[in-house]
Amino acid sequence: MKFITTMKKNWTANMEREAEAKRIADIERAKKDLKLSDEDTKEIVKLIGEQNPAWAQLDPDLLGLFLSLAVKQFKPKEEDFNLDKKEEMRQKIADIFNGSSDKVNFTVGGQTFRPNLITPNEIKQLNDAYTRGKGLGSGFKNALKSAFKKQTKNI
Numbered sequence: 001m002k003f004i005t006t007m008k009k010n011w012t013a014n015m016e017r018e019a020e021a022k023r024i025a026d027i028e029r030a031k032k033d034l035k036l037s038d039e040d041t042k043e044i045v046k047l048i049g050e051q052n053p054a055w056a057q058l059d060p061d062l063l064g065l066f067l068s069l070a071v072k073q074f075k076p077k078e079e080d081f082n083l084d085k086k087e088e089m090r091q092k093i094a095d096i097f098n099g100s101s102d103k104v105n106f107t108v109g110g111q112t113f114r115p116n117l118i119t120p121n122e123i124k125q126l127n128d129a130y131t132r133g134k135g136l137g138s139g140f141k142n143a144l145k146s147a148f149k150k151q152t153k154n155i
Helices: 002-030 038-051 060-074 086-100 120-134 138-151
Strands: 106-108 111-113
Touching: 038 060, 038 086, 060 086, 060 106, 060 120
Parallel strands: none
Antiparallel strands: 106 111
């Protein structure tokens, strides 16, 4: 009988440990960095263009890179968003980009600016530089992505 009692205690203790480990894993999973799919990024870029006329003039590929940079700077967590409601989540990310947070700013050509304060002249300069660079071949896009990664290396 003592053996059966010991087995029951061990089984109960193991079940409790497994339940606690599952709760901890669920908490950690909820704190993961938000990962955006390509579809989400395209839809958010569209939202940004609709809501901020200056950014609407920027090349969508380049705007996607700026969006990625903003997300890396802000570091949103999955727990901050209802991932089941795609439109709501996309709008929250667009709001971050459009300057609802002081955490997000960009440095381009030695000049720092916040996304909601960009001027049409700055957009034109960025588009012109991006258009000239695309003519240089695929190495340009890789170098540009690398430059964006360097901006977030210390974040």
